[in-house]
Amino acid sequence: MPDPFVVQKVKRETYDTYTLTMTRPDGATNFGFAPGQFNMLYAFGAGEVPISISGDPARPETLIHTVRDVGNVTHSICRLKKGDALGVRGPFGAPWPVAQVAGSDVLIIAGGLGLAPLRPALYEILNHRGEYGNVELIYGARTPKDLLYFQELERWRGRFDLRVHITVDKAEGEWHTNVGVVTKLIDHARFDPPNTVALICGPGVMMRFTVMELMNQGLTPEQIYVSMERNMKCGVGLCGHCQWGPFFVCKDGPVFRFDRVKDWFERREV
Amino acid sequence: MDTISPILAAHPFFKGLDSRFLKLVLECADRKTFKPGELLCRADEEATKFYVIHQGRVSVEIFRDRRGPVSIQSLGETDVLGWLWFEKPYHWHLDAKAKELTRVISLDVGCLRDKCEQDHDFGYELMRRYAHHLAVQFRVSKLQLADMYG
Numbered sequence: 001m002p003d004p005f006v007v008q009k010v011k012r013e014t015y016d017t018y019t020l021t022m023t024r025p026d027g028a029t030n031f032g033f034a035p036g037q038f039n040m041l042y043a044f045g046a047g048e049v050p051i052s053i054s055g056d057p058a059r060p061e062t063l064i065h066t067v068r069d070v071g072n073v074t075h076s077i078c079r080l081k082k083g084d085a086l087g088v089r090g091p092f093g094a095p096w097p098v099a100q101v102a103g104s105d106v107l108i109i110a111g112g113l114g115l116a117p118l119r120p121a122l123y124e125i126l127n128h129r130g131e132y133g134n135v136e137l138i139y140g141a142r143t144p145k146d147l148l149y150f151q152e153l154e155r156w157r158g159r160f161d162l163r164v165h166i167t168v169d170k171a172e173g174e175w176h177t178n179v180g181v182v183t184k185l186i187d188h189a190r191f192d193p194p195n196t197v198a199l200i201c202g203p204g205v206m207m208r209f210t211v212m213e214l215m216n217q218g219l220t221p222e223q224i225y226v227s228m229e230r231n232m233k234c235g236v237g238l239c240g241h242c243q244w245g246p247f248f249v250c251k252d253g254p255v256f257r258f259d260r261v262k263d264w265f266e267r268r269e270v
Numbered sequence: 271m272d273t274i275s276p277i278l279a280a281h282p283f284f285k286g287l288d289s290r291f292l293k294l295v296l297e298c299a300d301r302k303t304f305k306p307g308e309l310l311c312r313a314d315e316e317a318t319k320f321y322v323i324h325q326g327r328v329s330v331e332i333f334r335d336r337r338g339p340v341s342i343q344s345l346g347e348t349d350v351l352g353w354l355w356f357e358k359p360y361h362w363h364l365d366a367k368a369k370e371l372t373r374v375i376s377l378d379v380g381c382l383r384d385k386c387e388q389d390h391d392f393g394y395e396l397m398r399r400y401a402h403h404l405a406v407q408f409r410v411s412k413l414q415l416a417d418m419y420g
Contacts, residue, residue, distance in 0.1 A: 112419035142419040169414050171341040176369055179329065179344040181413045187348065205418040 002042040002087025005063060007080045013148045017113065018078045019054065019066045022086060029061035034095030035120035036227060036255045040235045041065060042087030043076035050232035050250065051077075052117035053091060058127050063088065066116040066148060092235040094255050096121040096199050096225060105133040105191040109210050111140050111182055111202025115148045117227050117254075118201050122156075129161050133196075136189040138165045140182030140206065144175050165189065182206060183213040193218030201227040208266065211258060221259035228261070229254045274299050274375055277324050281375075283350045283399060284322070291392050298381035304328075304368035310351060311362040318360070319376050320352040326372025331365045339365065342414070350403060352379070 005022040012018055024031070033039075033053050042048045049071075055064030069078040080086060098121050106125060110118045125132055137156065141147045147166065157164040165185040167178035178185065182202075198214050200207050207226050214224055228249050233241035237251030245264040247253060258265070275296055278284045284292065302321075304310055310321060310328060327346050331339040342364075345351055351366055351374075360379070386393030 140419070142417070146419065167344075169342075169417070169419070172338065175341060176327075177344070178346075179341045181410050183413070184410060188346075203418045205413070205416055209413060 002040070002048075002089045005086050005088050007082055007084045007086060008062070009082060010078075010080060013066060013150075014146050016070070016078075017066060017068045017148065019064060019149075020077070020080065020086075021055075022063045022065075022088075023061065025085075031060045031063050033057060033060075033091035033120075035098050035124050036096035036117055037091035037093050038117070038229070038232070038235075038250075038254065039063070039065065039088050039090030039092070041067075041073075041077055042089070043073050043080075044085065044087065046076035047073040048087075048089075049073045049077070050092075050229070050235060052227075052229065052254075054116040054119045056123040056127075057120050058123065066113070068113055089235060092250055094253055096227075096255050097197075097257075098124045101197040102128070102131040103133070103195075105196040106135045107138065107186070107189055107191055107196060107198040107214070108136070109138045109182065109186075109198060109200045109202070111206035111210075112142070112146065113148065114200075114202035114206075114227070115139055117229070118199060119149065121199055126159075126162065133192070134163070134190050135161070136163045136165065136191065138182060138185045138189060140167045140169075140185070140202070142169050144168055144171055163190065181209070183209050186210070186213050186217060196223060198224045199227075200224065201229075211265075221262050222257060224258035225255055226258055226261070226265075227254045228256060272296070274301065277375055278322060281322050281324060281350075282348050283403065287395065287399075291395055294385045294389065294392055295377065295382070298378045298385065300376045300378070302374050302376040304372045304374070306368055306370050308368050310366040310368060310372070310374070312365050313362055315362050316360060317352060317362045318379055320379050320382065321350060322375040322377065323347055323349050323351060324373055324375060326374075327369045328372055329367050329369050331367060333365055339367075343410075344369070 006025050007020055007022050009021040010018055038050050038052045040048045041051050051065045051067055054066045067074050067077050069075050108118050108122055156162055167180050167185055171179050200210050230249055231242045232250040233239045235250050237248035242249035323345055324347055329341040330343040331341050333339050
Protein backbone atom coordinates (compact mmCIF):
# COMPACT_ATOMS: atom_id res chain seq x y z
CA MET A 1 0.00 0.00 0.00
CA PRO A 2 1.26 3.50 -0.72
CA ASP A 3 2.21 5.68 2.24
CA PRO A 4 0.58 9.10 2.25
CA PHE A 5 2.87 12.12 1.90
CA VAL A 6 2.01 15.82 1.95
CA VAL A 7 3.37 18.24 -0.61
CA GLN A 8 5.27 21.07 1.11
CA LYS A 9 6.67 22.88 -1.90
CA VAL A 10 6.39 22.80 -5.68
CA LYS A 11 9.11 24.44 -7.74
CA ARG A 12 8.88 24.89 -11.47
CA GLU A 13 12.23 23.88 -12.96
CA THR A 14 11.45 24.25 -16.67
CA TYR A 15 8.31 24.82 -18.72
CA ASP A 16 7.18 21.21 -18.15
CA THR A 17 9.19 19.96 -15.18
CA TYR A 18 8.50 20.46 -11.48
CA THR A 19 10.27 19.54 -8.26
CA LEU A 20 8.04 18.48 -5.36
CA THR A 21 9.23 18.49 -1.77
CA MET A 22 7.13 16.24 0.48
CA THR A 23 7.01 15.14 4.10
CA ARG A 24 5.10 12.49 6.01
CA PRO A 25 1.84 13.80 7.51
CA ASP A 26 2.92 12.72 11.02
CA GLY A 27 6.24 14.56 10.68
CA ALA A 28 8.26 11.33 10.78
CA THR A 29 11.84 11.76 9.54
CA ASN A 30 12.66 8.29 8.42
CA PHE A 31 12.46 8.08 4.64
CA GLY A 32 15.84 6.53 3.97
CA PHE A 33 16.94 5.76 0.42
CA ALA A 34 20.09 5.24 -1.60
CA PRO A 35 21.06 7.51 -4.53
CA GLY A 36 19.58 6.26 -7.79
CA GLN A 37 16.55 4.55 -6.26
CA PHE A 38 13.02 5.43 -7.28
CA ASN A 39 9.55 5.57 -5.77
CA MET A 40 6.16 4.74 -7.23
CA LEU A 41 4.20 7.97 -6.86
CA TYR A 42 0.44 7.54 -6.71
CA ALA A 43 -1.67 10.51 -7.79
CA PHE A 44 -5.04 9.64 -6.25
CA GLY A 45 -7.65 9.05 -8.90
CA ALA A 46 -5.11 9.15 -11.74
CA GLY A 47 -2.60 6.34 -11.23
CA GLU A 48 0.93 5.46 -10.30
CA VAL A 49 4.27 6.26 -11.96
CA PRO A 50 7.90 5.42 -11.17
CA ILE A 51 9.91 8.56 -10.41
CA SER A 52 13.55 8.78 -9.30
CA ILE A 53 14.29 10.32 -5.95
CA SER A 54 16.23 13.53 -6.45
CA GLY A 55 16.84 14.76 -2.91
CA ASP A 56 19.71 14.45 -0.45
CA PRO A 57 20.01 10.99 1.17
CA ALA A 58 21.41 12.70 4.28
CA ARG A 59 18.11 14.50 4.77
CA PRO A 60 15.52 11.71 5.22
CA GLU A 61 12.97 14.14 6.67
CA THR A 62 12.05 15.33 3.18
CA LEU A 63 11.30 13.40 0.04
CA ILE A 64 12.10 15.20 -3.21
CA HIS A 65 11.06 14.21 -6.71
CA THR A 66 11.50 16.00 -10.01
CA VAL A 67 8.68 15.17 -12.41
CA ARG A 68 8.20 15.98 -16.07
CA ASP A 69 4.62 16.58 -17.15
CA VAL A 70 4.34 14.06 -19.99
CA GLY A 71 1.19 12.00 -19.35
CA ASN A 72 -2.03 11.85 -17.36
CA VAL A 73 -0.49 10.76 -14.07
CA THR A 74 2.53 13.05 -14.20
CA HIS A 75 0.20 15.89 -15.22
CA SER A 76 -1.85 15.27 -12.07
CA ILE A 77 1.32 15.20 -9.95
CA CYS A 78 2.65 18.41 -11.48
CA ARG A 79 -0.64 20.18 -10.69
CA LEU A 80 -0.42 19.38 -6.96
CA LYS A 81 -0.16 22.32 -4.58
CA LYS A 82 1.21 22.78 -1.08
CA GLY A 83 -0.89 20.72 1.35
CA ASP A 84 -2.07 18.19 -1.25
CA ALA A 85 -1.56 14.48 -0.61
CA LEU A 86 0.30 11.93 -2.69
CA GLY A 87 0.81 8.19 -2.23
CA VAL A 88 4.35 6.81 -2.17
CA ARG A 89 5.60 3.21 -2.50
CA GLY A 90 9.31 2.59 -2.25
CA PRO A 91 12.19 3.10 -2.37
CA PHE A 92 12.87 0.54 -5.08
CA GLY A 93 15.72 -0.55 -7.28
CA ALA A 94 19.49 -0.87 -7.35
CA PRO A 95 21.33 2.36 -6.49
CA TRP A 96 24.46 4.10 -7.78
CA PRO A 97 27.52 2.48 -6.14
CA VAL A 98 28.52 5.73 -4.45
CA ALA A 99 30.18 4.28 -1.34
CA GLN A 100 31.90 1.49 -3.29
CA VAL A 101 33.66 3.92 -5.64
CA ALA A 102 35.28 6.00 -2.88
CA GLY A 103 38.90 6.64 -3.78
CA SER A 104 38.16 7.06 -7.50
CA ASP A 105 37.77 10.06 -9.73
CA VAL A 106 34.05 10.32 -10.48
CA LEU A 107 32.44 11.53 -13.69
CA ILE A 108 28.75 12.28 -13.29
CA ILE A 109 27.29 12.65 -16.77
CA ALA A 110 23.67 13.70 -17.16
CA GLY A 111 21.45 14.53 -20.10
CA GLY A 112 18.16 16.42 -19.76
CA LEU A 113 16.01 15.07 -16.93
CA GLY A 114 18.79 12.54 -16.20
CA LEU A 115 20.29 14.96 -13.70
CA ALA A 116 17.40 14.21 -11.29
CA PRO A 117 18.45 10.62 -10.40
CA LEU A 118 22.10 11.64 -10.34
CA ARG A 119 21.64 14.55 -7.95
CA PRO A 120 21.42 12.32 -4.84
CA ALA A 121 24.68 10.65 -5.89
CA LEU A 122 26.33 14.05 -6.18
CA TYR A 123 24.95 15.11 -2.78
CA GLU A 124 26.29 11.92 -1.24
CA ILE A 125 29.73 12.44 -2.78
CA LEU A 126 29.83 16.08 -1.68
CA ASN A 127 28.75 15.03 1.83
CA HIS A 128 31.89 12.84 1.92
CA ARG A 129 33.99 14.89 -0.46
CA GLY A 130 37.37 13.99 1.03
CA GLU A 131 36.89 10.33 0.16
CA TYR A 132 36.88 10.90 -3.62
CA GLY A 133 39.38 12.10 -6.20
CA ASN A 134 38.42 14.58 -8.92
CA VAL A 135 34.67 14.96 -9.25
CA GLU A 136 33.33 16.29 -12.53
CA LEU A 137 29.70 16.98 -13.34
CA ILE A 138 28.98 17.03 -17.08
CA TYR A 139 25.46 18.07 -17.96
CA GLY A 140 23.78 18.58 -21.32
CA ALA A 141 20.34 19.83 -22.21
CA ARG A 142 18.50 21.03 -25.28
CA THR A 143 18.56 24.76 -24.46
CA PRO A 144 19.47 26.88 -21.40
CA LYS A 145 15.77 26.96 -20.47
CA ASP A 146 15.77 23.16 -20.20
CA LEU A 147 18.46 22.98 -17.52
CA LEU A 148 17.27 21.60 -14.19
CA TYR A 149 18.32 23.02 -10.80
CA PHE A 150 19.78 26.16 -12.37
CA GLN A 151 20.57 27.98 -9.12
CA GLU A 152 22.10 24.87 -7.63
CA LEU A 153 24.24 24.42 -10.75
CA GLU A 154 25.53 27.95 -10.21
CA ARG A 155 26.33 27.14 -6.58
CA TRP A 156 28.09 23.92 -7.53
CA ARG A 157 30.03 25.80 -10.14
CA GLY A 158 31.38 28.10 -7.45
CA ARG A 159 32.88 25.25 -5.43
CA PHE A 160 36.60 24.59 -5.54
CA ASP A 161 36.20 20.84 -5.11
CA LEU A 162 33.83 20.18 -8.01
CA ARG A 163 34.16 20.98 -11.70
CA VAL A 164 30.91 21.60 -13.52
CA HIS A 165 30.67 21.46 -17.31
CA ILE A 166 27.38 22.44 -18.90
CA THR A 167 26.41 22.44 -22.53
CA VAL A 168 23.25 22.94 -24.55
CA ASP A 169 22.41 21.94 -28.12
CA LYS A 170 21.57 25.50 -29.06
CA ALA A 171 21.34 28.86 -27.35
CA GLU A 172 19.94 32.30 -27.99
CA GLY A 173 20.83 35.55 -26.27
CA GLU A 174 23.18 35.74 -23.33
CA TRP A 175 24.62 32.27 -22.94
CA HIS A 176 28.33 32.34 -22.21
CA THR A 177 29.19 28.71 -21.71
CA ASN A 178 29.27 25.70 -24.03
CA VAL A 179 27.08 24.91 -27.01
CA GLY A 180 27.41 21.44 -28.46
CA VAL A 181 26.88 17.81 -27.57
CA VAL A 182 27.54 16.52 -24.08
CA THR A 183 30.07 13.95 -25.26
CA LYS A 184 32.43 16.72 -26.38
CA LEU A 185 32.77 17.93 -22.79
CA ILE A 186 34.37 14.65 -21.72
CA ASP A 187 37.54 15.94 -23.42
CA HIS A 188 37.61 18.82 -20.94
CA ALA A 189 37.13 16.73 -17.82
CA ARG A 190 40.11 15.87 -15.63
CA PHE A 191 40.33 12.22 -14.68
CA ASP A 192 42.76 9.36 -14.51
CA PRO A 193 41.12 6.64 -16.65
CA PRO A 194 42.28 3.57 -14.69
CA ASN A 195 41.04 5.17 -11.46
CA THR A 196 37.75 6.62 -12.65
CA VAL A 197 34.13 5.64 -12.40
CA ALA A 198 31.44 7.18 -14.61
CA LEU A 199 27.78 7.45 -13.61
CA ILE A 200 25.54 8.20 -16.58
CA CYS A 201 21.85 8.98 -16.87
CA GLY A 202 20.00 10.48 -19.80
CA PRO A 203 18.23 9.56 -23.00
CA GLY A 204 19.37 6.28 -24.62
CA VAL A 205 21.12 7.93 -27.56
CA MET A 206 23.04 10.23 -25.27
CA MET A 207 24.11 7.35 -23.00
CA ARG A 208 25.20 5.23 -25.97
CA PHE A 209 27.49 7.91 -27.39
CA THR A 210 28.74 8.86 -23.93
CA VAL A 211 29.75 5.26 -23.23
CA MET A 212 31.54 5.13 -26.60
CA GLU A 213 33.45 8.31 -25.82
CA LEU A 214 34.40 7.14 -22.32
CA MET A 215 35.70 3.87 -23.73
CA ASN A 216 37.71 5.86 -26.31
CA GLN A 217 39.23 7.69 -23.35
CA GLY A 218 40.30 4.44 -21.72
CA LEU A 219 37.50 3.48 -19.36
CA THR A 220 36.39 -0.15 -19.33
CA PRO A 221 32.73 -1.33 -19.18
CA GLU A 222 33.34 -2.29 -15.53
CA GLN A 223 34.00 1.39 -14.70
CA ILE A 224 30.77 2.68 -16.22
CA TYR A 225 27.31 2.68 -14.62
CA VAL A 226 24.12 3.58 -16.47
CA SER A 227 20.58 4.16 -15.24
CA MET A 228 17.97 2.54 -17.46
CA GLU A 229 14.57 3.89 -16.60
CA ARG A 230 12.20 2.13 -18.93
CA ASN A 231 8.60 0.99 -18.62
CA MET A 232 8.65 0.40 -14.88
CA LYS A 233 5.21 -0.38 -13.54
CA CYS A 234 5.02 -2.52 -10.38
CA GLY A 235 8.43 -1.68 -8.89
CA VAL A 236 9.07 -5.19 -7.60
CA GLY A 237 9.75 -7.29 -10.71
CA LEU A 238 6.39 -9.04 -10.84
CA CYS A 239 4.43 -7.52 -13.70
CA GLY A 240 7.12 -7.94 -16.37
CA HIS A 241 6.54 -4.53 -17.94
CA CYS A 242 10.14 -3.47 -17.61
CA GLN A 243 11.74 -6.73 -18.71
CA TRP A 244 14.95 -6.08 -20.61
CA GLY A 245 16.49 -9.32 -21.77
CA PRO A 246 17.27 -11.28 -18.59
CA PHE A 247 16.67 -8.25 -16.36
CA PHE A 248 13.74 -6.55 -14.73
CA VAL A 249 14.79 -2.91 -14.71
CA CYS A 250 12.74 -2.06 -11.61
CA LYS A 251 14.32 -4.83 -9.52
CA ASP A 252 17.76 -5.51 -11.08
CA GLY A 253 18.23 -1.85 -12.01
CA PRO A 254 17.57 0.90 -12.76
CA VAL A 255 21.33 1.32 -12.20
CA PHE A 256 23.43 -1.28 -13.99
CA ARG A 257 27.15 -1.69 -14.36
CA PHE A 258 27.68 -1.42 -18.08
CA ASP A 259 29.47 -4.74 -18.55
CA ARG A 260 26.33 -6.52 -17.31
CA VAL A 261 24.07 -4.91 -19.89
CA LYS A 262 26.30 -4.04 -22.83
CA ASP A 263 24.94 -6.92 -24.92
CA TRP A 264 21.41 -5.58 -24.44
CA PHE A 265 22.24 -1.91 -24.60
CA GLU A 266 22.07 -1.53 -28.35
CA ARG A 267 19.64 -4.32 -29.11
CA ARG A 268 16.66 -2.73 -30.78
CA GLU A 269 14.35 -5.71 -30.36
CA VAL A 270 14.10 -5.39 -26.55
CA MET B 271 61.67 34.96 -31.40
CA ASP B 272 59.26 32.39 -32.78
CA THR B 273 56.41 32.22 -30.29
CA ILE B 274 53.88 30.68 -32.66
CA SER B 275 55.43 27.27 -33.26
CA PRO B 276 55.14 26.06 -29.61
CA ILE B 277 51.44 26.96 -29.68
CA LEU B 278 50.86 25.14 -32.98
CA ALA B 279 52.94 22.14 -31.93
CA ALA B 280 50.88 21.76 -28.74
CA HIS B 281 47.50 22.24 -30.40
CA PRO B 282 45.52 19.00 -30.99
CA PHE B 283 45.11 19.77 -34.70
CA PHE B 284 48.89 19.96 -35.32
CA LYS B 285 50.19 17.77 -32.52
CA GLY B 286 52.90 15.40 -33.74
CA LEU B 287 53.31 17.19 -37.08
CA ASP B 288 56.75 16.72 -38.62
CA SER B 289 58.96 19.76 -37.95
CA ARG B 290 59.48 20.27 -41.69
CA PHE B 291 55.71 20.54 -42.18
CA LEU B 292 55.30 22.72 -39.10
CA LYS B 293 57.77 25.15 -40.65
CA LEU B 294 55.59 25.35 -43.77
CA VAL B 295 52.52 26.09 -41.65
CA LEU B 296 54.44 28.77 -39.77
CA GLU B 297 55.12 30.59 -43.03
CA CYS B 298 51.35 31.11 -43.34
CA ALA B 299 50.71 31.94 -39.68
CA ASP B 300 50.04 35.12 -37.78
CA ARG B 301 48.73 35.95 -34.33
CA LYS B 302 45.37 37.60 -33.91
CA THR B 303 43.25 38.63 -30.93
CA PHE B 304 39.49 39.14 -30.93
CA LYS B 305 37.66 41.15 -28.28
CA PRO B 306 34.37 39.87 -26.82
CA GLY B 307 31.61 40.40 -29.37
CA GLU B 308 33.99 40.73 -32.30
CA LEU B 309 33.32 38.52 -35.33
CA LEU B 310 35.98 36.08 -36.45
CA CYS B 311 34.01 35.45 -39.62
CA ARG B 312 30.68 36.33 -41.13
CA ALA B 313 28.45 34.22 -43.37
CA ASP B 314 28.96 34.81 -47.12
CA GLU B 315 32.21 36.66 -46.68
CA GLU B 316 35.25 35.21 -48.40
CA ALA B 317 36.98 32.58 -46.26
CA THR B 318 40.62 33.58 -46.29
CA LYS B 319 41.63 32.35 -42.84
CA PHE B 320 41.81 29.13 -40.88
CA TYR B 321 41.85 29.86 -37.16
CA VAL B 322 43.65 27.76 -34.58
CA ILE B 323 42.12 28.81 -31.26
CA HIS B 324 44.51 28.70 -28.33
CA GLN B 325 42.72 30.85 -25.79
CA GLY B 326 39.15 32.04 -25.23
CA ARG B 327 35.74 30.97 -26.41
CA VAL B 328 33.99 31.39 -29.75
CA SER B 329 30.32 30.98 -30.54
CA VAL B 330 29.39 29.65 -33.99
CA GLU B 331 26.06 31.19 -34.93
CA ILE B 332 23.35 31.19 -37.55
CA PHE B 333 21.65 34.52 -38.03
CA ARG B 334 17.87 34.39 -38.49
CA ASP B 335 15.86 37.29 -39.81
CA ARG B 336 13.81 39.02 -37.11
CA ARG B 337 14.94 36.51 -34.43
CA GLY B 338 18.63 37.26 -34.36
CA PRO B 339 21.52 34.84 -33.90
CA VAL B 340 21.28 31.35 -32.49
CA SER B 341 24.43 29.69 -31.21
CA ILE B 342 24.85 26.13 -32.48
CA GLN B 343 28.36 25.36 -31.31
CA SER B 344 30.99 26.76 -29.01
CA LEU B 345 34.68 26.42 -29.66
CA GLY B 346 37.56 26.70 -27.23
CA GLU B 347 41.24 26.36 -26.90
CA THR B 348 41.55 22.90 -28.43
CA ASP B 349 39.50 23.71 -31.52
CA VAL B 350 39.99 25.07 -35.03
CA LEU B 351 37.58 27.22 -37.00
CA GLY B 352 37.17 27.16 -40.76
CA TRP B 353 35.83 24.11 -42.48
CA LEU B 354 35.47 25.05 -46.05
CA TRP B 355 38.67 26.57 -47.22
CA PHE B 356 39.42 23.59 -49.48
CA GLU B 357 36.06 23.91 -51.17
CA LYS B 358 35.35 26.59 -53.79
CA PRO B 359 33.98 29.27 -53.66
CA TYR B 360 35.76 29.61 -50.28
CA HIS B 361 33.01 31.45 -48.45
CA TRP B 362 32.09 31.27 -44.78
CA HIS B 363 28.71 29.65 -44.18
CA LEU B 364 28.17 30.80 -40.60
CA ASP B 365 29.07 33.62 -38.24
CA ALA B 366 31.61 33.09 -35.48
CA LYS B 367 31.79 35.54 -32.60
CA ALA B 368 34.26 35.82 -29.73
CA LYS B 369 32.38 35.36 -26.45
CA GLU B 370 35.42 36.37 -24.42
CA LEU B 371 38.90 37.63 -25.24
CA THR B 372 40.05 35.11 -27.81
CA ARG B 373 43.55 34.52 -29.11
CA VAL B 374 44.11 32.56 -32.29
CA ILE B 375 46.83 31.65 -34.72
CA SER B 376 45.42 32.87 -38.01
CA LEU B 377 46.53 30.81 -41.01
CA ASP B 378 46.25 32.25 -44.50
CA VAL B 379 44.38 29.60 -46.48
CA GLY B 380 45.67 30.77 -49.89
CA CYS B 381 49.21 30.32 -48.59
CA LEU B 382 48.35 26.88 -47.14
CA ARG B 383 46.72 25.75 -50.38
CA ASP B 384 49.80 26.82 -52.38
CA LYS B 385 52.06 24.85 -50.06
CA CYS B 386 49.83 21.80 -50.36
CA GLU B 387 50.12 22.03 -54.16
CA GLN B 388 53.89 22.40 -54.01
CA ASP B 389 54.47 19.58 -51.51
CA HIS B 390 51.96 16.78 -51.79
CA ASP B 391 53.35 14.98 -48.74
CA PHE B 392 52.53 18.09 -46.74
CA GLY B 393 49.15 18.35 -48.50
CA TYR B 394 48.33 14.73 -47.65
CA GLU B 395 49.25 15.20 -43.99
CA LEU B 396 47.18 18.35 -43.71
CA MET B 397 44.23 16.74 -45.50
CA ARG B 398 44.45 13.69 -43.24
CA ARG B 399 44.12 15.90 -40.17
CA TYR B 400 41.45 17.96 -41.83
CA ALA B 401 39.44 14.85 -42.77
CA HIS B 402 39.58 13.68 -39.15
CA HIS B 403 38.39 17.09 -38.02
CA LEU B 404 35.50 16.96 -40.50
CA ALA B 405 34.56 13.43 -39.42
CA VAL B 406 34.34 14.58 -35.80
CA GLN B 407 32.29 17.62 -36.84
CA PHE B 408 29.87 15.44 -38.80
CA ARG B 409 29.46 13.03 -35.90
CA VAL B 410 28.76 15.88 -33.51
CA SER B 411 26.31 17.51 -35.93
CA LYS B 412 24.39 14.27 -36.40
CA LEU B 413 24.05 13.90 -32.65
CA GLN B 414 22.74 17.44 -32.38
CA LEU B 415 20.28 16.75 -35.19
CA ALA B 416 18.99 13.73 -33.26
CA ASP B 417 17.57 16.14 -30.65
CA MET B 418 18.43 13.51 -28.07
CA TYR B 419 16.85 15.28 -25.12
CA GLY B 420 13.50 15.59 -26.88
